[in-house]
Amino acid sequence: xxxxxxxxxPNVGKSTLFNALTSAGVLAANYPxxxxxxxxxxxxxxxxxxxxxxxxxxxxxxxxxxxEFVDIAGLVKGASQGEGLGNQFxxxxxxxxxxxxxxxxxxDDDVLHVMGDVNPVRDREVIEFELALADLxxxxxxxxxxxxxxxxxxxxxxxxxxxxxxxxEFLKDGxxxxxxxxxxxxxxxxxxxxxxxxxxxxxxxxxxxxxxTGDEGAHLKALRAAIVASGELASVVPFSAKIESELAELPAxxxxxxxxxxxxxxxxLDRLIRAGYDLLxxxxxxxxxxxxxxxxxxxxxxxxxxxxxxxxxxxxxxxIKADTxxxxxxxxxxxxxxxxxxxxxxxxxxxxxVADGDVMLFKFxx
Numbered sequence: 602x603x604x605x606x607x608x609x610x611p612n613v614g615k616s617t618l619f620n621a622l623t624s625a626g627v628l629a630a631n632y633p634x635x636x637x638x639x640x641x642x643x644x645x646x647x648x649x650x651x652x653x654x655x656x657x658x659x660x661x662x663x664x665x666x667x668x669e670f671v672d673i674a675g676l677v678k679g680a681s682q683g684e685g686l687g688n689q690f691x692x693x694x695x696x697x698x699x700x701x702x703x704x705x706x707x708x709d710d711d712v713l714h715v716m717g718d719v720n721p722v723r724d725r726e727v728i729e730f731e732l733a734l735a736d737l738x739x740x741x742x743x744x745x746x747x748x749x750x751x752x753x754x755x756x757x758x759x760x761x762x763x764x765x766x767x768x769x770e771f772l773k774d775g776x777x778x779x780x781x782x783x784x785x786x787x788x789x790x791x792x793x794x795x796x797x798x799x800x801x802x803x804x805x806x807x808x809x810x811x812x813x814t815g816d817e818g819a820h821l822k823a824l825r826a827a828i829v830a831s832g833e834l835a836s837v838v839p840f841s842a843k844i845e846s847e848l849a850e851l852p853a854x855x856x857x858x859x860x861x862x863x864x865x866x867x868x869x870l871d872r873l874i875r876a877g878y879d880l881l882x883x884x885x886x887x888x889x890x891x892x893x894x895x896x897x898x899x900x901x902x903x904x905x906x907x908x909x910x911x912x913x914x915x916x917x918x919x920x921i922k923a924d925t926x927x928x929x930x931x932x933x934x935x936x937x938x939x940x941x942x943x944x945x946x947x948x949x950x951x952x953x954x955v956a957d958g959d960v961m962l963f964k965f966x967x
Contacts, residue, residue: 606694
């Protein structure tokens with residue numbers, strides 16, 4: 602299951618977005634520190650293919666893939682020194698797969714800004730600085746221990762010290778490790794520390810309704826420019842917290858019409874989750890039987906045994922083969938029976954790399 606942590610300054614739309622995403626009904630008020638405790642909510646991944654498969658198979662139940670969102674109190678300047686409440690809850694997002702940084706990109710005199718005025722470039726820098734200092738404390742603690750081990754001649758400790766010292770040089774200046782262009786080996790070395798600024802990041806830009814269907818405003822353009830200038834490889838997903846709130850209150854069958862009336866093709870939720878999947882290199886395969894049609898999330902490039910292991914570790918350990926058919930063929934041929942009759946079902950082995958949308962039936966022996 603994909604887990605995403607939500608960060609940002611107070612009053613930028615974090616809790617409003619969380620409410621809309623999860624329909625959790627947490628407090629979303631117009632004053633700083635409205636969110637005092639971390640909120641966790643699970644969201645079904647929108648995928649029209651799952652519904653189409655269910656129409657074909659007519660299972661007893663349909664189970665979508667799920668994303669878990671963790672929302673913490675708004676961070677403020679000085680959070681790493683104990684200012685505000687957000688720093689108390691950073692541990693809650695250390696185990697997430699990615700971070701969504703919500704940034705306010707609209708002017709509204711009726712909605713307070715904790716720093717007095719709207720400046721998304723500054724806001725981004727404040728949050729990155731605080732996350733970097735939080736990581737710095739973790740790296741310093743680990744570095745002290747590892748240096749002592751390295752002095753005994755431990756080769757692994759010596760190699761780790763080199764990586765930790767490189768990370769330290771970035772973090773001590775308040776720069777996130779996003780800027781360090783870490784190698785895969787360096788990331789693997791730092792992985793046990795669950796550092797925040799190593800995690801992939803998305804920016805959710807809270808904009809006016811008009812900007813979603815028209816020209817981008819100055820605040821959003823400035824944010825995009827700052828991200829490009831920093832060399833950070835991060836996507837920006839514009840959304841309107843107001844629209845998402847209204848959408849969440851509607852019955853599911855009325856949401857498409859509401860979006861169409863605004864000139865929008867998809868909700869902010871859909872765009873955010875799609876961006877998250879792209880960021881992390883994730884894709885979906887399906888299992889489809891009379892009891893259940895289910896979507897499963899895997900990493901792009903995963904082989905059939907790894908995909909089977911997402912269901913149960915025994916499936917991966919005892920993997921024999923996987924009956925596989927592409928989504929389009931499965932639907933057009935009316936399910937497993939029709940696909941078999943027309944020779945569209947393939948028997949794939951351990952080396953097969955699963956494709957997005959594959960419908961699979963695993964054979965295993967434990």
